[in-house]
Amino acid sequence: MGLNWNEIKSRALLFSKTWADACNEDSQAKPFWIDFFEIFGITNKRVATFELNVKKLGGAQGFVDLFWPGVLLVEHKSRGKSLDDAVDQAIGYLHNLPERDLPQLVVVCDFARFRVRRLATGETAEFELKHLHKHVKLFGLLAGYKVQDIRSEDPVNIKAAERMGRLHDALKASGYSGHALEVLLVRLLFCLFADDTGIFQPAQSFRDFVEERTAPDGSDLGPRLGQLFQVLNTHENQRSKNIDEQLGQFAYINGRLFEETLPMADFSTAMREALLDACALDWSAISPAIFGSLFQSIMDEKARRNLGAHYTSEANILKLIKPLFLDELHAEFERVKGHRNKLFEFHKKLRQLTFFDPACGCGNFLVISYRELRELELKVLRADHELSAHKGQLTVDVHGLIGVNVDQFFGIEIEEFPAQIAQVALWLVDHQMNLRVSVEFGLYFARIPLKSSPQIRHANALRLDWNDVLPEERCSYVLGNPPFIGKKEQTPHQKADFEPVMNRIKGFGVLDFVAAWYVKAADYMRSAVNEAAPRVAFVSTNSITQGEQVGVLWAWMLAQGIHIQFAHRTFSWSNEAKGNAAVHCVIVGFGLNDRNDKTIFEYADIKGEPLAVPAKNINPYLVDFADLLLERRSKPICKVPPLVEGITPLDNGILAFTNEERLAFIQKEPRAEKWIRRWLTGNDLINGETNYCLWLSEATATELRAMPHVMEKIAQVKHFRENSKSSQKFAVTPWLFRETTIPDKYILIPKTSSERRRIFPLGFVENAVATNSALYMNGGGLYEFGIICSAMHNSWLRLLGGRLKSDIRYSKDIVYNNYPWPGFAGEPLSDKHRTAIEQAAQCVLDARAQFADASLADLHDPLTMPPALLKAHQKLDTAVDTAYQPSGGKKSYASDAERVAFLFELYQRITSLLPAPRGKSHNEVRTHDVK
Known part of the structure; x- marks a missing residue:
């Protein structure tokens, strides 16, 4: 057990009196410093070397008066000698010391005065021997009281x-x-x-x-x-x-x-x-x-x-734990801190809380949660000390009062090494907090030997019953950051873990790996009485709140009585390290209780700070609206032109050409020029590139046989299809793509676009074959182009469309076919509003035409969009917003989420008028009333 500060100060005071008259360096310096170490309880061991022979700066030999490698260097002088000279002498020794031996403290002394420099910061203090007891904390590291400002980015x-x-x-x-x-x-x-x-x-x-x-x-x-x-x-x-x-x-x-x-x-x-x-x-x-x-x-x-790229920043962990439990506990502390009995009960409550991370890795979430809980307990001890001081009790028995401990923290980790690290990390932060308490109250406190242990289980969280780690009725909070693995990236082993958890949910194959933790958490809490059930919060890829995954996962979750209690909308989950790995994430906090204090954290900038917005209800799209789920629809809910997927070639690239390849092929097969058409992928449209293909749907057998080089390519396609399970049935018509017709003119919409673009790029196309990396609208005109280009439609797309990595995906069945167009809920669209949208859409096209050499990627980059085009889009947004006003729309909207909440209302009104579907599916629309 270390000495408390009161004892150390008493020893320092006695030391000052004992050595008050010392003056001779040669005879008294060594016993002076041996006695000095005893102030801190350092006895019976030689910790430092006297008169160590070292080279000074410049190469001359010198003798350090006292040296404790890595801790302390002392240059001692007789009383009255210059301390400035002593400092210069001491610093001169440092240049030839090995880096690992550099001391933390450099001290010069002439018996009567001390000058102490902290080498890492250059911070210096000077005082007289008689005041040593007032400054003794400068030497706290000698007694085990060293406390630093721990910074993750250090x-x-x-x-x-x-x-x-x-x-x-x-x-x-x-x-x-x-x-x-x-x-x-x-x-x-x-x-x-x-x-x-x-x-x-x-x-x-x-x-x-x-x-x-x-x-x-x-x-x-x-x-x-x-x-x-x-x-x-x-x-x-x-x-x-x-x-x-x-x-x-x-x-x-x-x-x-x-x-x-x-x-x-x-x-x-x-x-x-x-x-x-x-x-x-x-x-x-x-x-x-x-x-x-x-x-x-x-x-x-x-x-x-890429060391340092993959740790989770404390700021991001706090985004989860603050709304899950920390803010609530701090608010409760503020209410009770002036009442002794209530404070006692609150402190008792802190000791009873338990925290469970079922994908804990190295324990980051548990460590920060424990540290924050100990910080709160320290506030309780301070408040208790202040209340005691009013009654004349001036000391706090920290040994008896500190209750929060590492045995309140539980985890599951599939790899053994991180599981071991998580346990040790919790012990380390426990000791750091014990040092904080020791310094605060001057009473040395350490939990050595270790009597309490965190419960970190090395196991597979998807195979293990979580109750075996922490019985559900004892659990207060479940939290963490389960693996970010998409449906296509799962290994066979992961699929084998995933499927037994998920196979009760129809269509689970479209879900990301993280969804299994949601289902396990729902199972874990369901057996409890609502009031006693643990609250849960997970960091997840934002895909589980967008696109087709929402209907599959959340239809089941809502049916279990789950309510979303708080949420962070999409933000960039990264850290302060160079080369960091950023992922677009959401945080979803949920439980069995339908709380009144729901909060949505919105991000104007996904790399910025969130704005907390109170919500009446948080639905699975993380919008303040009823628990509505969009179904996959084969037809639009409004009477508008359908979207069609582009052509699927099934040719392994054999019938496609770059421009150079096209010219070379025509040179050796001139008759083929008639059958070559532009070939547009979604990326081609965005980046202004043009490729070509052989479009032979109208070619006769005679015309084909007259082109031997074309026949050679057809033979290659036939061979490819015969050896491909998914294409074998098309091997009988190797000159045709899977689809054989496409209109001469249409609106082309790529399936994916960078999340940086606020406006999803699309355009009119003529005499080109669109590939299945894009969607096309036959019969669409300026009005349809204008609606899809608008801020209203783009808000719908950003919140409801799926993601490919971080890129936005445009879905026909979810995004387009469920979109509520103006004029279908309430008053029909007026000619005036339609004309205004068409004129504004033409202005967008005219603005684009001013920059004919620029691609859509150039024009839609938020950093390079020309002012003329930006102004045209703003005019279009105004026209579209105005067209929605007869249906209850606003003149302006504060966020994408506000626009989508309005569109959800229209969606409900429109779909209530549609005939009921003949058969129900797992992703049928469901609307849960907000109570």
Whole structure:
């Protein structure tokens, strides 16, 4: 147990009086500093070297008065000598010290005065000996009271992971691998952290042990580490009476962290140096919230090349945990902090909360949640201290009052190494918070030996009954970030895990992997009484709230009585690291209770900060509207021209040409020119590119046989189709594509477009064959073009369309066929409104024509859109919005979501007039009234 600050201050005061008259450096400096260390309880071990021989800056020999590698350098002078000269002398020694030996504190002293510099920041303090007790916290690291501002973006996190990576590589290259290597690295991580945070006392005990008790060539480092691990797993009163003094000073750790006996690792000189280099870092500054992910990435050579790219930022984790539980708890604290009994009950409540992450990885969500819960508990202790002070009670028994502990946190992780890291990370943040409490109240507090453990289960969350980890009736919150894996990216093993969970849901094959966690969570909470059921929040790819997945997943979820309680609409889930991996995500918070305090977090900029908007109801599209689900429709709900999918060639590219290939083919087969037509993909339309194809639907057999090179290509197509299961039945007509007709003029709509474009690009096309990467509208004119180009339709598309990665997908069956056009709910569209839209649409085309050399990609880029085109689109938006006003539309809308909420109203009115479908399907429209 460390000394409390009151005891340290008392010792410092006695020290000042004892040495008040000292003045001679030669005879009194050494006993002065030996006595100084005893202020902090450092006795019976030589932690520092006196009169160390080093080279000064410039090469001359010098002697450091006192040196504790990695901790402290002292230059001592006789009373009255210049401290400025002493500082210059001390700094001169630093230039020739190995980087890992650089001290954290540089101190100069003449008995009467101290000057202390923190090397990392340059911060300097000077005071007289008689005031040492007032400044003794400057030396807090000597007593285990070192507390730093832990910042996830601190480069020390990356450095630490890189140094552990070098050690990992060296051990693996030596043949030490697998489970043993992972456990060894986790243990070393704990020892490095313990060395700098007061778990091991005095500071740097582990480093000193490696440096002083192992051979420079590393030959005995493996056995010595094994001996140390055995000591750390043995209670002090059960250790051998003949134990080495340096080993005997290590605290008993427990927690089963050092319980398993590992195979002995063989170290070399370089490997020992790599470990000492890791020791040289200040591990007290490490953020357990992100270091686990970085640490895990060192095991993967590919991931390490982009080290720091894949950890989850604290800001993004807080987006989930604040509305899930943290904001509510802080609000409750503010209500009770002035009432002793209520405060006591609130503190008791904090101890009873439990948190469960069923896809915990390295524990990021659990670590941040635990840290924030401990921060809140610290506020409770402060409030209790203030209330006690009013009654004359001036001390707080932190040992008896701190209740929140790591055993309130539960997780499931499919990989063993991250599961181990998650457990250790929670212990690390626990100790960091204990240090905060120690500094706050001046009473040393540490949970060593480890008596409580987080419950992190190494298992498959989709195969395991979650009640085996934490019985549902004991669970307060389920949270996390399940895997981002699309339906097409799932491995056979993942599909085998996914299908047993999902096979009760018709059409589940279209769902992303994350949907299985939603279903498991619904199952987990369903057995509880609503008031007692846990609340859940997951980060997910936004695809589960868009397109066809909504009807499949949420029809089932809503049928289980699930209510969405808060949601973050689409935002960029990334971190502060360079080369970070950004994904477009949503956060969905849900439970069995239909709460009145629902909130939608909207993003004007997906990389910016959200705006919290109260909502009456949050539907599966994350819109403030009734729980409405759109069905896949084969026909539009309004009487408008249908959209048709483009031509499917089934030719393996054999009948397609670039312009250069077209010219070369015509040269050797001139008769083919008649049958070559423009061939447009969605990307071709967007990027202004033109390719070509052989369109032979009207060619006679005689005409075909007269073109031998064409016949050669037809033969190649026939061979391809005969050997393709999906195309075999079309092998009998190898000169034809799957579809054989297409109009001469139509509106072409690509199926995908970059999410950066606020206006989905489309255009009029003549005499071209559209491929199945696009949709076309036969019979569409300026009016239809104008509606689809409008802000109203684009809002509908952005919120309801599916995604291909982050690109927006235009769906015929979901987006277009369900779209409520003006004039179909209420008053018919007037000629005036139609004409205004047509004229505005022509203005858009005219504005485009001014930039004939620019592609739609150029014109629709938000950074390069010409002002004339932007103005034309604004005019079009006004015309379309005005056409909706007779149906209840507004003059202006604050967001896409507000537009979509209005369109949902029209959708309900229009579909209520349609005849009921003959057969019901799993994705039939369902509307749940908001109560």
